[in-house]
Amino acid sequence: MRIVVAEDAVLLREGLLRLLTDDGHQVVAAVGDGPSLVRAVLTHRPDIAVVDVRMPPTHTDEGLRAAIGVRAQLPGTPVLVLSQYVEVSYAAELLADGSGAVGYLLKDRVARVEEFLDALDRVARGATVLDPQVVAELVAGQRRRTPLEALTPRERQLLALMAEGHSNTALARHLALSGSGVEKHIGNVFAKLGLPPDDTQHRRVLAVLAYLGL
Incomplete structure (x- = not known):
């Protein structure tokens, strides 16, 4: 697959590049901020984008906003978002358009190489993939109904x-x-x-x- 990677942490970005290329994928662009992600996806039209939620300048939700912006301009673009922590609201925003081809994983999941690559492949094929901890939080939220x-x-x-x-x-x-x-x-x-x-x-x-x- 042709992949765009958006991750500002150099070590993790390089680790992702190595993992993906070793698995036979082509990383067509590796960027470190939201605007660069949007430009890279519009330029290369990859099979999937792997995006960190938090990127410069504020390190809050720039990556997520960029991912949503990409899908607004290129509907259905597969996006796999990585997050350090469970942020249910972020997952909900990503899922909001209901078109699938989205994933939300904790970064710890990347270390489980087979699980990560399987999630990557499923999202690229149009599936919705959520980290088990995110699912647990969503279910707990349903139980906390007002x-x-x-x-x-x-x-x-x-x-x-x-x-x-x-x-x-x-x-x-x-x-x-x-x-x-x-x-x-x-x-x-x-x-x-x-x-x-x-x-x-x-x-x-x-x-x-x-x-x-x-």
């Missing part, structure tokens, strides 16, 4: 109307419910938001605050 996500669409609609200050009578009119039906829905909302009866606090206000994220 109480609002437990609400039904109907309950969310009711809570939105409550946030607008509507009375129970108005809620019944808007939702075509009886008074007892409104009270039942409100009770379900309080229960799902973890708001038991409390004489010292107004549950209706607390529910609205939760809805507004305050």
